[in-house]
Amino acid sequence: MGYYWRQARILLHHAVYDRTRDALERWPSGRARTVAAADIVGAPAALQDRRYEAFPRLPLLWALDALAIDPAETTFVDYGAGRGRMLLAAAGRPFRRCVGVEFSASLVAEARDNISAWPAERLACRDLSVVHADAADYVPPAGDLVLFFYNPFAREVLDRVADRLEEAAAAEPRNIRIVYVNPRGWALFFGRPAFRRLAVPLAARAKLALLGAGPIAFFTVEPS
Numbered sequence: 447m448g449y450y451w452r453q454a455r456i457l458l459h460h461a462v463y464d465r466t467r468d469a470l471e472r473w474p475s476g477r478a479r480t481v482a483a484a485d486i487v488g489a490p491a492a493l494q495d496r497r498y499e500a501f502p503r504l505p506l507l508w509a510l511d512a513l514a515i516d517p518a519e520t521t522f523v524d525y526g527a528g529r530g531r532m533l534l535a536a537a538g539r540p541f542r543r544c545v546g547v548e549f550s551a552s553l554v555a556e557a558r559d560n561i562s563a564w565p566a567e568r569l570a571c572r573d574l575s576v577v578h579a580d581a582a583d584y585v586p587p588a589g590d591l592v593l594f595f596y597n598p599f600a601r602e603v604l605d606r607v608a609d610r611l612e613e614a615a616a617a618e619p620r621n622i623r624i625v626y627v628n629p630r631g632w633a634l635f636f637g638r639p640a641f642r643r644l645a646v647p648l649a650a651r652a653k654l655a656l657l658g659a660g661p662i663a664f665f666t667v668e669p670s
Contacts, residue, residue, distance in 0.1 A: 526598025
């Protein structure tokens, strides 16, 4: 029942908010598909890890509000950027930069097409880019970060990504915040001293629980 309830909420988000924004994209980001094994960079990935599915925009925006950050001092990074839906949603806020990391060459091309087609008046952040890379090899940018994960990786890749984030936290004093949706790998973070659960206001948690589209956990990454 939990799966069907979540799917119903995703459909509701599509009807009330996402549908009109998908219409602005050259490649509608709400359409799921599975990319070919030959299309990806990095280690071979299982079929389920090559499945692209989009997350609704509003829960991301609510999660960003819950963090109470200064976007102008922060870079937003979407791990597993797909066709760029979360990247463009976040760019409606005045982030310093918005970066997508994606291992599928075709999805990278489609995300870049969507960025180029997006109405400029809807962008508060104008520094948008999509990096074609294996997330396990990606080095996060300098400065304060908000990192978004929508269940994008196998456990082995997430483990290597976590190593990179610990290295980033140790490299310079900064704030690193993680928004992790519908996770298969939370337990990995709990086993690392550098990763700590971040408390967000009760009202924000209630809103996400009642109106969101999947469980969300918030973390900080600090030098261990």
